[in-house]
Amino acid sequence: xxxxxxxxxxxxxxxxxxxxxxxxxxxxxxxxxxxxxxxxxxxxxxxxxxxxxxxxxxxxxxxxxxxxxxxxxxxxxxxxxxxxxxxxxxxxxxxxxxxxxxxxxxxxxxxxxxxxxxxxxxxxxxxxxxxxxxxxxxxxxxxxxxxxxxxxxxxxxxxxxxxxxxxxxxxxxxxxxxxxxxxxxxxxxxxxxxxxxxxxxxxxxxxxxxxxxxxxxxxxxxxxxxxxxxxxxxxxxxxxxxxxxxxxxxxxxxxxxxxxxxxxxxxxxxxxxxxxxxxxxxxxxxxxxxxxxxxxxxxxxxxxxxxxxxxxxxxxxxxxxxxxxxxxxxxxxxxxxxxxxxxxxxxxxxxxxxxxxxxxxxxxxxxxxxxxxxxxxxxxxxxxxxxxxxxxxxxxxxxxxxxxxxxxxxxxxxxxxxxxxxxxxxxxxxxxxx
Amino acid sequence: xxxxxxxxxxxxxxxxxxxxxxxxxxxxxxxxxxxxxxxxxxxxxxxxxxxxxxxxxxxxxxxxxxxxxxxxxxxxxxxxxxxxxxxxxxxxxxxxxxxxxxxxxxxxxxxxxxxxxxxxxxxxxxxxxxxxxxxxxxxxxxxxxxxxxxxxxxxxxxxxxxxxxxxxxxxxxxxxxxxxxxxxxxxxxxxxxxxxxxxxxxxxxxxxxxxxxxxxxxxxxxxxxxxxxxxxxxxxxxxxxxxxxxxxxxxxxxxxxxxxxxxxxxxxxxxxxxxxxxxxxxxxxxxxxxxxxxxxxxxxxxxxxxxxxxxxxxxxxxxxxxxxxxxxxxxxxxxxxxxxxxxxxxxxxxxxxxxxxxxxxxxxxxxxxxxxxxxxxxxxxxxxxxxxxxxxxxxxxxxxxxxxxxxxxxxxxxxxxxxxxxxxxxxxxxxxxxxxxxxxxxxxxxxxxxxxxxxxxxxxxxxxxxxxxxxxx
Numbered sequence: 001x002x003x004x005x006x007x008x009x010x011x012x013x014x015x016x017x018x019x020x021x022x023x024x025x026x027x028x029x030x031x032x033x034x035x036x037x038x039x040x041x042x043x044x045x046x047x048x049x050x051x052x053x054x055x056x057x058x059x060x061x062x063x064x065x066x067x068x069x070x071x072x073x074x075x076x077x078x079x080x081x082x083x084x085x086x087x088x089x090x091x092x093x094x095x096x097x098x099x100x101x102x103x104x105x106x107x108x109x110x111x112x113x114x115x116x117x118x119x120x121x122x123x124x125x126x127x128x129x130x131x132x133x134x135x136x137x138x139x140x141x142x143x144x145x146x147x148x149x150x151x152x153x154x155x156x157x158x159x160x161x162x163x164x165x166x167x168x169x170x171x172x173x174x175x176x177x178x179x180x181x182x183x184x185x186x187x188x189x190x191x192x193x194x195x196x197x198x199x200x201x202x203x204x205x206x207x208x209x210x211x212x213x214x215x216x217x218x219x220x221x222x223x224x225x226x227x228x229x230x231x232x233x234x235x236x237x238x239x240x241x242x243x244x245x246x247x248x249x250x251x252x253x254x255x256x257x258x259x260x261x262x263x264x265x266x267x268x269x270x271x272x273x274x275x276x277x278x279x280x281x282x283x284x285x286x287x288x289x290x291x292x293x294x295x296x297x298x299x300x301x302x303x304x305x306x307x308x309x310x311x312x313x314x315x316x317x318x319x320x321x322x323x324x325x326x327x328x329x330x331x332x333x334x335x336x337x338x339x340x341x342x343x344x345x346x347x348x349x350x351x352x353x354x355x356x357x358x359x360x361x362x363x364x365x366x367x368x369x370x371x372x373x374x375x376x377x378x379x380x381x382x383x384x385x386x387x388x389x390x391x392x393x394x395x396x397x398x399x400x401x402x403x404x405x406x407x408x409x410x411x412x413x414x415x416x417x418x419x420x421x422x423x424x425x426x427x428x429x430x431x432x433x434x
Numbered sequence: 435x436x437x438x439x440x441x442x443x444x445x446x447x448x449x450x451x452x453x454x455x456x457x458x459x460x461x462x463x464x465x466x467x468x469x470x471x472x473x474x475x476x477x478x479x480x481x482x483x484x485x486x487x488x489x490x491x492x493x494x495x496x497x498x499x500x501x502x503x504x505x506x507x508x509x510x511x512x513x514x515x516x517x518x519x520x521x522x523x524x525x526x527x528x529x530x531x532x533x534x535x536x537x538x539x540x541x542x543x544x545x546x547x548x549x550x551x552x553x554x555x556x557x558x559x560x561x562x563x564x565x566x567x568x569x570x571x572x573x574x575x576x577x578x579x580x581x582x583x584x585x586x587x588x589x590x591x592x593x594x595x596x597x598x599x600x601x602x603x604x605x606x607x608x609x610x611x612x613x614x615x616x617x618x619x620x621x622x623x624x625x626x627x628x629x630x631x632x633x634x635x636x637x638x639x640x641x642x643x644x645x646x647x648x649x650x651x652x653x654x655x656x657x658x659x660x661x662x663x664x665x666x667x668x669x670x671x672x673x674x675x676x677x678x679x680x681x682x683x684x685x686x687x688x689x690x691x692x693x694x695x696x697x698x699x700x701x702x703x704x705x706x707x708x709x710x711x712x713x714x715x716x717x718x719x720x721x722x723x724x725x726x727x728x729x730x731x732x733x734x735x736x737x738x739x740x741x742x743x744x745x746x747x748x749x750x751x752x753x754x755x756x757x758x759x760x761x762x763x764x765x766x767x768x769x770x771x772x773x774x775x776x777x778x779x780x781x782x783x784x785x786x787x788x789x790x791x792x793x794x795x796x797x798x799x800x801x802x803x804x805x806x807x808x809x810x811x812x813x814x815x816x817x818x819x820x821x822x823x824x825x826x827x828x829x830x831x832x833x834x835x836x837x838x839x840x841x842x843x844x845x846x847x848x849x850x851x852x853x854x855x856x857x858x859x860x861x862x863x864x865x866x867x868x869x870x871x872x873x874x875x876x877x878x879x880x881x882x883x884x885x886x887x888x889x890x891x892x893x894x895x896x897x898x899x900x901x902x903x904x905x906x907x
Contacts, residue, residue: 204818248902
């Protein structure tokens with residue numbers, strides 16, 4: 001049996017003994033392994049428990065956000081020469097200084113910037129950029145050089161190195177497929193899109209109570225299940241290296257361990273601020289309720305798609321920026337109302353920016369470096385990194401001047417208090433945004 | 435490598451494994467019949483199949499909606515009427531798409547040639563094309579038919595046909611590719627995702643091959659492929675270091691002559707069917723086989739399904755069922771029809787594999803990516819729906835919950851015999867291997883406690899399906 005499964009079952013059992021009716025007392029999840037299990041406590045690095053630790057929220061803009069029309073160099077002639085149709089006029093941009101302004105729809109973000117709660121990191125990318133969505137996303141998620149691959153993601157390695165023995169909900173992804181960034185040696189993190197479906201639905205049975213009890217019992221006393229038994233089922237040998245069944249059992253346990261808590265929180269809590277009607281806003285609303293409800297989560301992951309604007313970009317990018325701004329605006333207002341804004345850093349990223357020059361279809365093609373945002377009560381506001389040149393290009397693409405792993409290193413070291421060298425497999429200079 | 439499985443190892447478990455992977459699984463009776471004929475004949479039987487085309491009347495999407503008529507008429511209409519027309523067309527497309535999905539799923543469920551439908555599922559994920567961009571269900575149906583014909587045949591022909599397939603042409607912008615401004619979308623994905631894999635071609639190869647694929651158009655009136663010489667760039671191109679006035683088919687021949695192509699495809703096929711990475715030696719052997727048969731997929735699969743490696747302990751019951759495999763296979767072992775078209779649509783959407791709508795041009799990641807804490811619990815709950823007919827709270831079914839009658843449990847889970855014998859027999863039906871002892875103990879205890887009534891047996895079926903083990907094949 002894998003170590004994780006073993007520890008998790010131990011956790012389940014301890015919790016069961018610790019509380020008289022543990023399965024119906026959702027607060028058990030607020031305690032971590034360390035509180036209940038001395039063995040796990042020994043190996044705990046620290047800082048992963050409780051309701052007051054720092055929280056990181058990642059927002060992925062999938063498809064390649066057009067960085068140049070997000071942070072607009074409105075005094076640069078080269079910008080308007082490259083974008084005769086798509087260029088946004090200086091009179092429209094939300095100016096943040098004498099050269100740069102935000103997309104006109106980003107009014108909430110501009111407010112956060114003015115409040116001193118938003119940092120903008122410019123020209124973020126990596127050497128030898130790859131223009132494939134899939135490959136470039138993988139590079140960002142696994143945080144490796146563009147000519148290398150890794151089976152683990154950068155957040156997964158953070159979980160591995162700093163969150164051993166932590167609650168599986170240390171990472172929460174809003175969606176049904178787990179992001180590659182969460183892939184870890186000892187996988188952690190849960191995913192769900194709809195809290196009401198994030199539970200075993202025993203109401204379909206003729207005897208719901210019996211079904212529920214039985215379903216739980218299949219997991220809780222699994223310590224009795226020896227490897228030989230499961231292998232008999234698999235017709236395989238112990239050392240065959242295939243641990244797919246272990247993976248499934250672990251996922252099932254993680255889901256079971258978290259679902260009561262998630263349901264409890266989401267049923268009870270209501271956001272004090274109104275959210276707009278979009279998928280992204282719903283995701284942020286869920287995250288805010290989970291934070292407010294005291295989930296032991298360190299990293300939340302949400303996504304917004306549709307940024308692959310090869311044609312007819314003007315209208316679609318406006319809508320995307322509008323949705324993004326409204327959702328982030330509601331989320332930050334919610335966190336402030338909760339009193340949790342100082343505990344949260346929200347970071348955006350996209351697999352690449354887009355080509356400097358617009359194309360013949362009123363859109364832009366896959367590019368390279370782009371700016372990203374970091375937002376939160378603890379963020380030092382301002383611009384970080386140099387504004388990229390629009391004349392000194394590499395194959396029509398912006399040349400990066402900040403490696404994305406510098407952003408990761410900053411967040412890991414200065415926000416999550418984690419050793420970035422080990423996680424990022426190298427040393428990257430930190431930035432002073434947090 | 436690729437040695438045949440010794441006949442002593444051709445067990446009922448091995449026969450079940452073959453039926454699960456080459457097709458969508460089957461009942462204990464079907465497994466026993468397959469086991470009885472021996473491995474080699476079983477493989478031949480599955481790959482040859484029966485002629486079954488007549489059993490499946492074509493869906494509504496097999497007739498193109500007359501867009502020309504709809505559009506030309508719309509010029510005489512007021513803005514309001516035009517909007518109505520547009521809405522009407524969208525509704526027709528949506529309904530046809532849902533019916534088309536159900537039509538294909540039904541084929542998987544009932545066909546007497548499951549290996550062909552399974553291979554088709556592979557190719558659909560390979561040449562991933564989505565209705566989200568293609569819009570017209572007719573094109574998706576047509577592509578499905580093209581791929582079905584060739585799914586166990588020549589990849590060479592398939593590649594050529596797909597490059598001229600209207601759905602693909604629309605999905606990867608080939609029909610907008612102009613002589614003076616070739617669109618590189620198809621050319622890039624052709625090499626990155628469909629044939630060679632990244633790292634075996636240059637940006638120059640992409641640009642030059644994009645020129646070769648110009649002039650490909652879809653004729654408005656017939657909705658079929660048409661070559662327009664005036665839009666074709668017939669000039670000299672340099673591709674893979676060779677120079678000539680290459681056409682699109684010439685480029686495909688050059689790609690298929692590249693040794694990496696056979697390796698790339700053989701690996702992907704092995705991973706799809708075996709569920710694990712092939713060793714380097716095995717991959718070499720599979721790639722050699724594919725090349726030496728001039729990319730005959732059926733012949734490659736015949737070698738694969740007969741070989742020892744395919745039945746190794748790292749392969750058997752180690753693959754996560756994809757959502758379609760899970761749904762179709764579940765209905766097969768329970769000997770029930772599929773849920774309604776709208777319910778299937780909702781189920782597969784929730785579980786992450788909507789036919790005719792792969793998430794992107796790379797298709798579905800598959801394997802463990804099918805499973806997250808969210809989708810695992812959903813599988814358990816949808817299993818409850820399939821058994822009980824109750825859809826409360828299940829998302830994706832719309833407001834009017836489709837009712838489904840409770841399954842008749844007698845056929846698959848009789849009350850005759852001891853609790854132990856019953857659990858062993860239904861366990862074989864659901865898992866096609868002996869149950870792990872602790873699970874078996876629990877199941878037996880459940881029956882002993884709750885009795886052998888049909889409701890209790892139904893509840894236990896649901897619980898058996900709500901296990902990690904049931905997610906594997």
